[in-house]
Amino acid sequence: MQIHHATAGGTPAGYGPAPRTAALLSIVPGLGQFANRRYIKGVIFLLLAAALGIALAAPVVNGVYGFVTLGSNPDVDDSRTLLVEGIIAILLLVVLAAAYALNIRDAYRDAAKRREGYRIPSVRQAFHDSWEHGFPYFVIVPTFMLLTMIVIFPLLFMICLAFTNYNLYNSPPAHLLDWVAFDNFVALFTEGIWTKSLLAVLTWTVVWTLVATSLQITLAFFLALLVNDARVRFKKLIRTVFILPWAVPSFMTVLVFAAMFNDTFGSVNRDIMSLFGTSVPWLTDPTWARIAIIFVQIWLGFPYVFTLVTGVLQSISRDWYEAADVDGGSRWDKMRFITLPHVLYATAPLLIMQFSYNFNNFNIIYLFNKGGPPVPGQSSGATDILISWVYTLTFDQNNYKMAAAISIIMGLVVALFAFFQFRRTRSFREEGMY
């Protein structure tokens, strides 16, 4: 915090306490500031520390205590609430510790500045300076507090749940939760039903992500090239129709598709397959269900890529192709050496994001068939990807502990992906490409 920025004064150097002394005095917040003759600031710090200490000491201690024990009497204690309060208490503790450290650093810096001969700014000046130089923090700090509550806190809670025995049969408020260390992970990797399910889901998640995304990109690319052909007319109409699947909310189209693919009365079987005299078990057979769901995702996902690619195609200068014509390049050469590099270069980041989008594409999996059809001997359905499996475990089977353990595995995958994403962003910046 640069609350008192250099307002150079005329007084010569060398008075006031040694920076180290001021810092030491600040072990009681405010005293160091007093020593620096910044009385009002000292009073504010002291009062703030006292108020926070009195108000928060008991809740924080109780919170941490509850977090460790998760309650002792099932009639009064709800382990979940204790867990929530415990995590909040710990987060609060971190924030308070940071504020305390800043207080000490502040005393040290003020003292050092006085030694160097800076004059102490007036209170008004100090407030003005803090707005002037602290402005980023006025925006960022509240934002991060909110993000902590809505994004980080839930993740921490999930991590904690993975180490408890919280499931349908042992759930608050009737029962207390206990810490069970790595039991859930051990079960996940040793018990038959869990290993089998985990392996099946992991495999399908990878296949789904790769196949669905690649196919939707390939189809989009192919169509964009076709429609971009100079001989094709009605381009605007064609492009508008091609964008429709993106424009209609996917929540609704997936449900419509689910009805259409219904084995007995869905229109796919009734109106189309009946022409060939067959009926396909779209929702009850694992393989057909997977094929159907990939088809639906391609239908939903290709327009976005199509639009991106079309945009790039239109921006490639004609000169390139004319030069290729002069050199006698074939159509394939032009495609390979001009079109493809241009398109990939411009859209690569967005295409990579498509993969991560499908990895987490809960909506389509859940709405289409709720991850089904069920597979005997497995806790997961045939089309379940990690995130939909976690959802079913949590909200349908109330098996919170396993859901949390699987979430952590999923989080690791995401983090790995994020790591590569970071490296890419960084390298892009350093090379100054954009």
Added chain:
Amino acid sequence: MGHKLKSRLEVAGIYLVVLIMFAVILYPLLWAVSISLNPGTSMFSSKLIPDSLSLEHYKWLFYDPRSDYVLWYKNTIYVAVLNALFSVIMVGLVAFVFSRYHFAGRKNSIYAVLLMQMFPVLMGMVAIYLLLNLVGLLDTFAGLIIFYVVGGLPMNVFLVKGYMDTIPRDLDESAKMDGAGHLTTYFRILFPLVRPILAVVALFTFMAPFMDFLTPRIILRSPEKFTIALGLFSFINDKVGNNFTMFAAGTILVALPIAIVFLLLQRYLIAGLAEGATKG
């Protein structure tokens, strides 16, 4: 001659592919429309080309005392407007700070936000539920709006920051030189320039409540507070075949305005998206 024929055949091939795609794209959409116009409530008996068209399901949605459709619509618009409003205000300011200020911890906070954007919020739903319950925001629109605004923040901030980075700094620096404060610089200089991308954010955040059934399903409990997606989902959740015609009618009344707005604005959307993503 042979050359010309080949060219004609190629064009014919392209049109053929386009026609097949038209059929694949339009079939489900038209099917939903025709279902909604079928008399009777059951999907079992409905046909692709109904014997007689009827608007009874649309009428039912609006006039039948058992239908909460209008209420759901109102709820959704309420949530959507506030979500868009608060999102634009917050996202704009945060992106402004990230894009224009150098402060201790800037790089780390950007990475933190980038990381948060990657974890699906769904993973923490149990915690969200308990937390909102603890502070008494469960089953309130406020809880839902806070969740939407903050949960969508990381992604939107990057969209806007990427766009803002492309605007030359000279503009706001000269404004500062003339004595403009932080907020004046933002609202007078940068805000008008980033309006296109903020419009995209506003549109996305406005549309989100219409399409999301999951979050409301966890946060909202009482049927009179349902948003439209949740309400429609509850229509068919229990018995798939039975209310499907009503569901189709209700869906079309939501999908139509969204699709129209989308098609009208697509050029801006795509430009904004591409710019924000490649430069972010």
